[in-house]
Amino acid sequence: MIDTDLTKFLPDLIEVENLFSDNQFNIKHRFKQNGNKLVNTITVNGQTYAYGNFVNDLSDEIVRTRLTKRYAKLSLYKALSKVTGKDMPWGALTGIRPTKLAYSEIEKNGSFEDFFVNVMKVSEQKTALTRAVIDSQKPYYEKNDNNTDFFVFIPFCPSRCKYCSFISADIKRSNQHVDAYVDALIEEIRQSADLVKNLRSIYVGGGTPVALPNEQLERILLELDKINTGVEFTVEAGRPDAITKENLAMLKAHKVTRICVNPQTFSDQTLQLLGRNHTSKDIFEKYELAKKDFSVNMDLIAGLPGEDQKVFEDSLKKTIALSPDDITVHTLCIKKGSYLAEETNRLPEDKVANMVEKSHQILGENGYKPYYLYRQKYMAGNLENTGYALNGKVCVYNIDVMEEISQNVACGANAISKRIYFGGERIEREASPKDIPTYLGKIEQIIDKKRKLFE
Ligand code: SF4
Numbered sequence: 001m002i003d004t005d006l007t008k009f010l011p012d013l014i015e016v017e018n019l020f021s022d023n024q025f026n027i028k029h030r031f032k033q034n035g036n037k038l039v040n041t042i043t044v045n046g047q048t049y050a051y052g053n054f055v056n057d058l059s060d061e062i063v064r065t066r067l068t069k070r071y072a073k074l075s076l077y078k079a080l081s082k083v084t085g086k087d088m089p090w091g092a093l094t095g096i097r098p099t100k101l102a103y104s105e106i107e108k109n110g111s112f113e114d115f116f117v118n119v120m121k122v123s124e125q126k127t128a129l130t131r132a133v134i135d136s137q138k139p140y141y142e143k144n145d146n147n148t149d150f151f152v153f154i155p156f157c158p159s160r161c162k163y164c165s166f167i168s169a170d171i172k173r174s175n176q177h178v179d180a181y182v183d184a185l186i187e188e189i190r191q192s193a194d195l196v197k198n199l200r201s202i203y204v205g206g207g208t209p210v211a212l213p214n215e216q217l218e219r220i221l222l223e224l225d226k227i228n229t230g231v232e233f234t235v236e237a238g239r240p241d242a243i244t245k246e247n248l249a250m251l252k253a254h255k256v257t258r259i260c261v262n263p264q265t266f267s268d269q270t271l272q273l274l275g276r277n278h279t280s281k282d283i284f285e286k287y288e289l290a291k292k293d294f295s296v297n298m299d300l301i302a303g304l305p306g307e308d309q310k311v312f313e314d315s316l317k318k319t320i321a322l323s324p325d326d327i328t329v330h331t332l333c334i335k336k337g338s339y340l341a342e343e344t345n346r347l348p349e350d351k352v353a354n355m356v357e358k359s360h361q362i363l364g365e366n367g368y369k370p371y372y373l374y375r376q377k378y379m380a381g382n383l384e385n386t387g388y389a390l391n392g393k394v395c396v397y398n399i400d401v402m403e404e405i406s407q408n409v410a411c412g413a414n415a416i417s418k419r420i421y422f423g424g425e426r427i428e429r430e431a432s433p434k435d436i437p438t439y440l441g442k443i444e445q446i447i448d449k450k451r452k453l454f455e
Helices: 007-019 061-084 098-109 113-119 124-137 175-195 214-225 245-253 268-273 280-291 309-322 349-365 396-403 436-441 443-454
Strands: 002-004 027-034 037-044 047-054 148-154 199-206 232-238 258-261 295-302 326-331 369-374 385-389 407-411 416-421 426-431
Touching: 002 007, 007 027, 007 061, 027 061, 037 061, 047 061, 098 113, 098 124, 098 369, 098 396, 113 124, 124 369, 124 385, 148 175, 148 214, 148 396, 175 214, 175 407, 175 436, 175 443, 199 214, 199 396, 214 245, 232 245, 232 396, 245 280, 258 280, 280 295, 280 309, 295 309, 295 349, 309 326, 309 349, 326 349, 349 369, 349 385, 369 396, 407 443, 416 443, 426 443, 436 443
Parallel strands: 002 027, 148 199, 148 407, 199 232, 232 258, 258 295, 295 326
Antiparallel strands: 027 037, 037 047, 326 385, 369 385, 407 416, 416 426
């Protein structure tokens, strides 16, 4: 429980408290400004700590708000770190885009490392990871609000994985919605086409887009043909059990350049436990089918229930042996709404941290460089998801979306369009309903609002 006199920052302070989630705290926070000094006094379970921070200029209201929030969070982080004896890998950072913050520091001060390590208490290791990601992005990073990425969301899967907290529905139980969903989606794509300027990439995500019947998937691809100017075109095929020779041939015919074949693990025991209706043999077979014609992204998850370092490393080595263009290592993130939230036997955080660190080392030894990263709430050990790619093989869409450096015109349920204004460093968003019936019922308003966002 947090009692603070900066009530408007209470959600931000709760985020910091959640970093130390295994503990129960009774927190009192008092804030005072003495001239250019911001003083935060934190009492945790009866112990009091006071932190003072001098700032240069507080005359600008936006700057004052930003710094007040920053130092309140940081003070709470330091107090909780003292009380628990724990340092977090990302220090007091709670945002999902650490690299974006690093870029903004570079723009203001020429570098971010001192700010990360000495102010925000980010570990040397994570600061070095952020630097490596920024270096890898250099040839592709294009901050330009005249560029557009186009996103399409397909909310159906062949079955529901136990760790899943997305809105994706089991396609076998959603037959009544599939045709209507594709009709509405096509209308939305059609009415979004003229909002696209300087197309950078197309990404069809899910869910499992290839879980759709071929004729419905093809209708969507035909609509996207009209937008595609020959850019990177990714389809998150996803689950190997939904990939077939036929749907791959169709993707190729519609100029898809990249697909995701996501193992998550090569342990058959874990795959079964997760409710994924496929085996490791399917992963090898579908990868071989896909590799002939596409760049391939593959995802793994560190910290899956029942897995130890050895099982995780075995999956990682098997993935590397296949030599996909991109390997993203996720840290298990169990949210409310997933079956695992109730029944999981979670690995200790330091074990997951070891898996993540070792994967960084092994991938580096095999020519994979980190090129994008993001964090999520409820993530084991407060770690991160990191995408690695072989030289010249990055997925541009991942960079654009993670760094928020171009417009995102997004279609489908749960899709969030973003209009970026670099002049004012501002982002406006328009989110579609997550629930399919609501999306179908409001499709006209959704299209209307999106057009207003970009016009
Ligand atoms: S494939 Fe992905 S979206 Fe589909 S159920 Fe599994 S975790 Fe959820």
